[in-house]
Amino acid sequence: MKNYFIYTVIILLSITNFSNMLFAQSTNEKYKALNDYFETIVKDSTQDVFVAKEKINSNETLNIFGLNEILIVDPAGNWKSDTTLYKKKDFEMMKKEYKNRCVPGKRIWWCNDDYWTKDDFRYKKVVLESMNRDKGIELIFEKYNGIDIDVYGFSEPIYYQNNKYVVFTVHKSHMAGTNTIIVIMKKIKCKWIVTHQGSNHNIIN
Incomplete structure (x- = not known):
């Protein structure tokens, strides 16, 4: 009986540690994707990049x-409509998990x-400022x-189609207005690459 109890505790601890390890790997991959994207918007490696310290609500991503209204980029860098990425079953699973x-x-x-x-960003010249004010x-x-400042905001990255x-x-x-999109990335040859983007045409940017 004593041995049974010890074995049970060991199994439970192993399962917990394994689950924690998978969660950490999952989070790390999402942040790798965000950073791979972030580094595409940095035009000068000496510049400060302003980022809203508040995360954008993931409900906006889901909306x-x-x-x-999703576009796909082809190998030549051209964007065209793609209605095949959205699958209702996959979307409902994502919505249930992240709403x-x-x-x-x-x-x-x-x-x-x-x-x-x-620490969430590999780029070290990030300046975090609050945007959640009147x-x-x-x-x-x-x-x-100065008025020639761009401020970027990001939501927590979320997974779609079984982490694909x-x-x-x-x-x-910025001074001239705002622009809001969703970025969709896929891991290709060990690097996260933008494959699609989406927008809400009802928002006036």
Whole structure:
């Protein structure tokens, strides 16, 4: 009986450790995808890149993905419509897992309890600033005494189709306005590559 108890404890601990290891690997892969994308927007490796410290609510990612306004990029770099990536069963599974994962802030798509840290980014010249305020980017203009600033926002990356794709929202704010898209990436030859993007044409950017 004693041996049975010991074996049971060992098995349970092994299962827990294995589950934790898989979760850590899963999270690490999602952040690799985000960083692979992030480094495509850095044009000058000496520049500071401003990032909203609040994560974008994943509900925004799901809302845009669910519209099925998705474009695919071909080998020549051209974008064209692709209605085959969206599959209702896969989308509903993703929605069930990732919907309402954070508390919405003042501006509903910013999380009020989930934040980025500098350690989440490989690029070391990231400047984190709050966008979850009434004046938003205007306060950042005032703080840094300039209006030629772009501020990027990102949602937590989420998986689609059994971890085959990573999906997240990218929001870019600047003096001229804003632009919001979802980025869809697939791992090809050990690197996450943008294969699709989507948008909500009802949002005026």
